[in-house]
Amino acid sequence: MAEMDPQHTKWVMVIDLDRCNGCGACVTACAMENNVAFTGEEENAYGRGMHWLRIVRYWVGEWPNVQVRFMPMLCQQCSNAPCEPVCPVFATMHSEAQELNIQVYNRCIGTRYCANNCPYIARTFNWFDYEWPEPLNFHLNPDVTVRRRGIMEKCTFCIQRIRAAEEEARMEGRPVRDGEVQPACAQACPTEAIVFGNWQDPNSKVRELAESQRGFRFLEELGTEPKVIYLSSQKHEF
Amino acid sequence: MSQEQRLTRRDVLKLAGLGGAVAAVLSGCGPTAKYVRRQPYYDMPEYARPGASVYFATTCRECPAGCGLVVRTVEGRAIKIEGNPNHPVNKGATCARGQAALETLYNPDRAKGPTRQGKPITWDEAITALADLLQNTPPESMAFLLGLAPDHLAELVYEITQALGAPPPLRVGALAFMEARNTLAGAAERVFGTKALPTFDIADADLVLSFGANFMETWLSPVYYGKAYGAMRRGRPGRRGILVHFEPRMSMTAANADLWLPIKPGTEGLVAQALGYLVAEAMGREPGEGLFQVDPAQIAQQAEVSLEKLEKVARYIANEAEKVVAIPGGVALGQSNGFAIAQAVLSLNALFQELGKETGVFFTPPVNGEAPLAPATLADIQDLIGRMQAGKVKVLFVHGVNPVYEFPPSWGFAEALKKVGTVVSFASFVDETAAQAHLHLPDHTFLESWGYQRVQVGADRETLSAFQPVVVPVFDTKATADVLLAAVQQVGGALAEAVPYKNEVEFIQKKVAALRERTDGIYAHPHPQVFWNLFLQHGGWWTEQSQKELARGSVLNVQVGEADFDQGDLYLVVFPHPILAEGASANNPWLQETPDPTTTVMWNTWVEVHPETAARLGLQNDDVVEIASPYGAIQAVVYVYPGIRPDTLAVPMGQGHTALGRWARGRGANPLALLGPEANGASDPAFARVRVRVRRLGTRRQLARKENVVGVYGDGRYEPVEAKAESGMKE
Numbered sequence: 022m023a024e025m026d027p028q029h030t031k032w033v034m035v036i037d038l039d040r041c042n043g044c045g046a047c048v049t050a051c052a053m054e055n056n057v058a059f060t061g062e063e064e065n066a067y068g069r070g071m072h073w074l075r076i077v078r079y080w081v082g083e084w085p086n087v088q089v090r091f092m093p094m095l096c097q098q099c100s101n102a103p104c105e106p107v108c109p110v111f112a113t114m115h116s117e118a119q120e121l122n123i124q125v126y127n128r129c130i131g132t133r134y135c136a137n138n139c140p141y142i143a144r145t146f147n148w149f150d151y152e153w154p155e156p157l158n159f160h161l162n163p164d165v166t167v168r169r170r171g172i173m174e175k176c177t178f179c180i181q182r183i184r185a186a187e188e189e190a191r192m193e194g195r196p197v198r199d200g201e202v203q204p205a206c207a208q209a210c211p212t213e214a215i216v217f218g219n220w221q222d223p224n225s226k227v228r229e230l231a232e233s234q235r236g237f238r239f240l241e242e243l244g245t246e247p248k249v250i251y252l253s254s255q256k257h258e259f
Numbered sequence: 260m261s262q263e264q265r266l267t268r269r270d271v272l273k274l275a276g277l278g279g280a281v282a283a284v285l286s287g288c289g290p291t292a293k294y295v296r297r298q299p300y301y302d303m304p305e306y307a308r309p310g311a312s313v314y315f316a317t318t319c320r321e322c323p324a325g326c327g328l329v330v331r332t333v334e335g336r337a338i339k340i341e342g343n344p345n346h347p348v349n350k351g352a353t354c355a356r357g358q359a360a361l362e363t364l365y366n367p368d369r370a371k372g373p374t375r376q377g378k379p380i381t382w383d384e385a386i387t388a389l390a391d392l393l394q395n396t397p398p399e400s401m402a403f404l405l406g407l408a409p410d411h412l413a414e415l416v417y418e419i420t421q422a423l424g425a426p427p428p429l430r431v432g433a434l435a436f437m438e439a440r441n442t443l444a445g446a447a448e449r450v451f452g453t454k455a456l457p458t459f460d461i462a463d464a465d466l467v468l469s470f471g472a473n474f475m476e477t478w479l480s481p482v483y484y485g486k487a488y489g490a491m492r493r494g495r496p497g498r499r500g501i502l503v504h505f506e507p508r509m510s511m512t513a514a515n516a517d518l519w520l521p522i523k524p525g526t527e528g529l530v531a532q533a534l535g536y537l538v539a540e541a542m543g544r545e546p547g548e549g550l551f552q553v554d555p556a557q558i559a560q561q562a563e564v565s566l567e568k569l570e571k572v573a574r575y576i577a578n579e580a581e582k583v584v585a586i587p588g589g590v591a592l593g594q595s596n597g598f599a600i601a602q603a604v605l606s607l608n609a610l611f612q613e614l615g616k617e618t619g620v621f622f623t624p625p626v627n628g629e630a631p632l633a634p635a636t637l638a639d640i641q642d643l644i645g646r647m648q649a650g651k652v653k654v655l656f657v658h659g660v661n662p663v664y665e666f667p668p669s670w671g672f673a674e675a676l677k678k679v680g681t682v683v684s685f686a687s688f689v690d691e692t693a694a695q696a697h698l699h700l701p702d703h704t705f706l707e708s709w710g711y712q713r714v715q716v717g718a719d720r721e722t723l724s725a726f727q728p729v730v731v732p733v734f735d736t737k738a739t740a741d742v743l744l745a746a747v748q749q750v751g752g753a754l755a756e757a758v759p760y761k762n763e764v765e766f767i768q769k770k771v772a773a774l775r776e777r778t779d780g781i782y783a784h785p786h787p788q789v790f791w792n793l794f795l796q797h798g799g800w801w802t803e804q805s806q807k808e809l810a811r812g813s814v815l816n817v818q819v820g821e822a823d824f825d826q827g828d829l830y831l832v833v834f835p836h837p838i839l840a841e842g843a844s845a846n847n848p849w850l851q852e853t854p855d856p857t858t859t860v861m862w863n864t865w866v867e868v869h870p871e872t873a874a875r876l877g878l879q880n881d882d883v884v885e886i887a888s889p890y891g892a893i894q895a896v897v898y899v900y901p902g903i904r905p906d907t908l909a910v911p912m913g914q915g916h917t918a919l920g921r922w923a924r925g926r927g928a929n930p931l932a933l934l935g936p937e938a939n940g941a942s943d944p945a946f947a948r949v950r951v952r953v954r955r956l957g958t959r960r961q962l963a964r965k966e967n968v969v970g971v972y973g974d975g976r977y978e979p980v981e982a983k984a985e986s987g988m989k990e
Contacts, residue, residue: 039499040489042475042515043856045838049355052849054339059852062862062926065963070852070861075965078514078859080901084869085521087901089514089857156733157848159336160361208341211352211485212492257501257517259571 030187030197031120031220031248032178034207035230036093038254040214043076043091047206047215051095054179054205056165058151071145073176074206090254093206093215096143096176097239097247098122104135104144112173120248121178131171140240141247144175178217179204199225220248307334316343316798318712318724320705321356321363321844322434323407324348324480325712325722327798328357330729337361337706337730342482343798345781347718349482355838355853357482362847363687363704365733368920370689370701372735382737385700389742390749392681393423396654402643403428406659407435409710409726410631411767415740415760416656417632419747422757429635429643433665433841433912433931437834438479439592439601440634442941446587446601450609451810453622455630456715457605458483460619460809461500462490465580468534468572469504470527470604472588475512476837476856479588483717488515501580503572505530505564506590507830508867508909509902511837511856518568521904524830524947525822526562527591528600530569532819533558535610537573542614551603551610551816582617584608590832593947595823597939602817609812620810623714626721626800627773631713636942640670647675654681658702658739663691664916665841667934667944669890685739688846694918702739707732709763710740711771711799719807723771725799738763774800825889825935827950829872832909833930839913842929846920855911858898859965864927866953867900867909876953883958886910888951890935893928896962908951 051057051074058071074095081088102122104113112128113135115121136144150170153161161167164181168174183202190197199218207215218227227250230236235252307313312331319326319340327346331339340358344351373385380388392401403420405413405428416428440456448454456479461467474484491500504516505527513519522530532551559566576583587604594600608618625631635643646652648671655676666672676682676695684696693699702708707728714722740763747758760766768791774780775790779802784790794800824830838853839845851862858865866886868878878884882897886908895910903909914927939945 037489037493039492042485042488043511044475044481044485045355045853045856046353046358046485049358049838049849049853050353052852053358053361059848061848061852062963065852065861065965066961070963070965072852072854072965075854076856076859078857078966084871084901084905087509088519089509089902091514091856154367156365157362157367159365159733160338162338163333205339208351209353209358211349211354211482212489213352213486214489255499257499259503259518259568259575 029221030118032098032183032202033218033220033227033231033248033250034178034204035216035227035250035252037214037216037230037252038090038092039235039252040212041091041093042212043078044211045076046209046211047093048072048074048076050205050209051176053160054162054165055177056161056167058147058153058168060151064148069146069148071147071151071174073145073174088256092251094141094143095206095249096122097141097245097249098178100246100248101244103138103140103243103245107134107138108132109134119180119183121180123177123180124173124175126166126168126172126174129172131173133173135173140243140245144173147172147174196222309334312338315727315729316725316796317706317729318726318798319353319357319360320408320712320726321360322477322840323712324482324716325408325714325724326353326357326482327724328353329798330706332729335730337364346724346798347720347722347801348480348714348724350486352482352486354482354485356840356844356850359844359847359850359853360706362849363844364706364730366688366846366920368689368846369687369704369734370693370699370736373701373737374699376697382735382742385698386742386745386749388698389683389700389746392654392683393746393754394750398423398425400651400653401425401656402646402652402654403656404658404660404662405430406432407634408659408712409705409708410713411710411770412658412740413632414770415743415766419743419758422754428632429639430632431635431640431662431665432660434477434835435634436637436943437593437841437912437946438588439597439939439943441636442592442598442601442939442943443587444633445941446598446605449602450605450812450815451620453810455622457620457810458623458716459584459586460487460621460807461584462487462494464491464500464582464584464619465498466501466503466576466583467491468583468585468607469502469512469516470531470585470587470600471506471591472586473510473512473834474586474588475515476510477835477840480717501575507904507907508832508900509857510589510834514857514902518572519902520564520568522562522564523904524590524832524907525594525596525824526558527587527594528596528603528817528819529553529558530562530564531585531600531604531607534569534573535607537570538576539610539614541573541577544614576611576616580616582619583611584619585611590834590947592943593939593945595937595939595945595948596820597943597945598941599817599819602815603819605812606815606817609814612811613814618809620812621719621807622810623716623718624721624806626713626723629713631715637938637944638942640666641936644670644672644675647679650678652679654683655679656683656685657692657696658685661686661690661692661843663695664929665931667890667931667936669935685742687736688919691916691918700739700742701734701736703728703732703736706730707736708738709767711767718801719805720802721806722801723774723799725794727795740766771800779803822948824948825950827888828952829950830904830907830947831886831888831933831949831951832907833934833946834909834911836911836913842913842916842923845913845916845923848922851922854965857902858900860898861963861965862926863962864895864911864914864930865898865962866895867903868897869903869905869907870899870901871905873897873899876955878955881959881961883956883960885954885956886933886951887954888933888935888949890949891932893930893932894956895928896960898962908953
């Protein structure tokens with residue numbers, strides 16, 4: 022397998038659906054880390070919530086044998102992303118260094134083509150300028166841009182944390198250690214369902230987990246090559 | 260140009276030898292500073308650097324569990340809450356409520372300073388007024404109502420009441436009685452001989468039987484249980500633990516179960532005994548000898564559950580599982596026979612031990628043997644309300660709880676409050692109780708506070724979790740302990756001699772002084788100041804080694820009997836909202852915006868109705884209904900919910916505030932209005948005994964659901980908004 026190359030990383034996330042209990046800690050953690058705006062009840066009723074990460078809930082079966090499946094859904098950081106080619110202004114594009122699908126807010130003109138083309142419904146659009154009434158704005162993270170009206174946004178895999186760890190590793194002249202970068206969702210997760218790491222590191226935990234027979238990529242038949250790998254939940258049947 | 264600037268900046272950083280852009284600095288708040296001061300930018304504290312983060316270890320107080328936090332601050336502002344990776348309870352994780360606690364701190368609707376009858380006063384006036392109350396009120400006509408957190412304040416108030424000769428403080432809260440803490444501790448005493456809250460060690464269990472315990476949402480220590488649940492599922496190669504859950508509605512915990520059995524409300528204890536019988540039978544024991552004297556087939560019929568499924572579970576326990584844990588909790592303990600149910604389910608653990616299985620019940624050892632003050636019993640609360648009603652309470656002090664909102668109105672607290680001469684509230688927000696207080700002396704929020712919390716559940720070792728301020732106070736608030744101590748000093752005399760602390764920090768330092776003698780902690784130092792810094796730096800004190808001892812119990816052949824119910828058409832399950840819990844943080848907008856796990860509803864109160872029941876009553880999604888019990892009525896919006904018994908409705912707590920702030924006020928309904936005053940056979944309310952009638956009001960109001968977005972291409976369930984948010988819930 023590929024040798025670990027500090028110049029070239031491929032960040033992937035593994036979400037173990039058998040561990041995930043749907044508690045929503047990741048949803049709130051993501052919002053607090055990434056300055057995601059809250060939009061209120063009416064906007065949410067129109068489907069204009071800004072959640073970068075949401076827990077999709079599926080009902081399975083009929084009463085009384087009805088069951089629930091939870092599936093955290095976020096930008097899948099596709100290697101072959103449907104959102105990228107449709108952007109007329111290169112606001113959504115691929116970063117070669119991290120192999121991430123990035124959104125350049127300064128370029129975005131709000132055509133929303135990317136959101137239309139995303140099969141995961143992972144992108145959210147700022148229909149209005151949302152406010153954090155003072156002093157609520159004190160907790161805004163200075164490492165993350167606050168977005169304005171007319172801008173598309175989505176999960177970045179906490180790029181600010183990746184960059185911080187990369188810089189620190191570079192200062193110390195070493196590669197980024199496994200587990201050194203934790204996005205806010207993985208860090209908060211009580212059940213340790215979310216694991217993040219570098220695919221290029223053959224000893225990383227994500228590599229180990231991704232080899233599980235339970236592993237799958239969501240809607241992979243579309244050829245999007247997602248970088249989020251789910252491990253299926255296998256309930257015991259009585 | 261910008262390229263050049265960036266290079267220069269980087270060179271400067273390198274020259275200064277400052278390392279990475281984000282350095283994890285665990286800081287103990289500066290060596291001698293007792294209080295963080297607001298520092299101007301040109302004179303920043305030594306530990307702060309522009310652009311770099313400073314991390315402070317503290318403890319979460321959004322619920323009483325006592326999870327350790329590490330708060331990231333940048334230039335004096337709290338930016339992000341993270342879990343303390345070394346903390347014995349949460350081991351680095353947090354829940355949604357903990358994450359959103361920054362919005363408690365920076366909430367624009369916080370109380371901005373002390374007031375008397377709604378008019379601003381100075382803190383000197385406030386303290387003089389308080390000293391006057393302490394001095395001139397007969398001690399027996401004072402009463403203190405405190406929340407379940409923080410423990411240091413409860414202990415200080417206890418000392419003050421002892422010195423005054425006043426009744427000891429009552430620790431109360433809606434979450435505490437929905438968790439039936441007294442019931443659980445009482446049952447644990449009978450079965451395991453220890454009167455304390457049991458922790459269930461599910462991390463290496465092969466099978467977990469949960470009787471209503473919503474342990475992954477809000478119950479006792481949800482982050483601990485989340486960690487343990489993850490480990491149970493996939494922590495051991497080749498062994499996957501199984502969860503079987505018994506509850507009338509599909510809670511989030513039930514939603515994660517391998518098998519969810521929606522048994523008839525009130526039959527939880529019987530089903531536990533039937534299961535015990537079946538396991539014993541499957542393991543070749545003669546029924547009747549020290550085992551439960553029950554008829555499983557009859558119980559299965561009574562509980563409306565398949566006997567075949569119970570037998571399958573029993574056979575799995577008998578033949579496959581080595582470690583089995585049975586957990587009583589949630590709605591099971593709120594039945595009229597909740598105390599018997601708790602004993603029956605805990606006895607199941609003892610029975611499994613007798614049958615040669617491993618079980619997992621342990622008790623968190625109290626630090627230095629000092630247990631925290633237990634929550635008040637329902638009888639204590641009713642006694643207080645009776646005395647208030649009779650005009651025997653002249654001064655009522657309230658901290659850490661919002662009784663006007665958190666007590667069911669049928670208990671009569673709100674009316675009794677009007678008979679109290681002076682109500683003093685220490686709430687950080689103008690909540691429903693503070694709005695009626697004569698004197699409102701707002702405390703800091705926990706991220707600006709000193710203190711400690713004694714961990715009762717989840718830690719496998721003695722754990723004292725520390726609070727320290729991570730930022731300067733945002734508003735003109737003052738620590739309640741300091742305000743009380745200042746008033747005590749102003750009174751002087753015998754009282755000041757009996758409570759000789761200069762301030763809150765000195766009190767806490769005296770309380771933790773005994774720990775300096777201990778050599779089995781994660782650190783040890785004889786010098787008080789160094790020990791104090793270590794205490795703050797680590798976020799508390801706990802022992803180096805696990806002290807986990809699995810408890811051994813004895814089987815009680817308790818007569819569970821039938822549960823009693825009020826008159827009505829449908830059973831009602833009132834449950835703490837998985838995200839908002841009892842609703843004390845309902846004014847945190849991101850907590851409102853975080854979808855409920857099973858319904859994905861945000862920002863409002865829904866009522867879960869089974870599809871058949873909805874069809875029978877002519878109800879559709881988003882219909883507004885009135886739910887009425889013998890004690891009161893509320894309005895809520897219908898959510899047709901496939902995971903609930905057809906004879907049951909369920910309504911979450913947390914909304915229906917009439918005060919607290921712009922995001923909480925006038926939103927949804929508080930289902931506590933439906934509950935009555937009866938107890939559950941022990942000393943907690945029987946909140947599950949109520950039955951209700953439901954009536955369609957003819958109006959509609961669309962619930963904000965996250966699933967709309969997902970379903971928009973799918974089942975076409977999205978309906979346009981017919982009643983706008985502003986129109987409220989009224990007809």
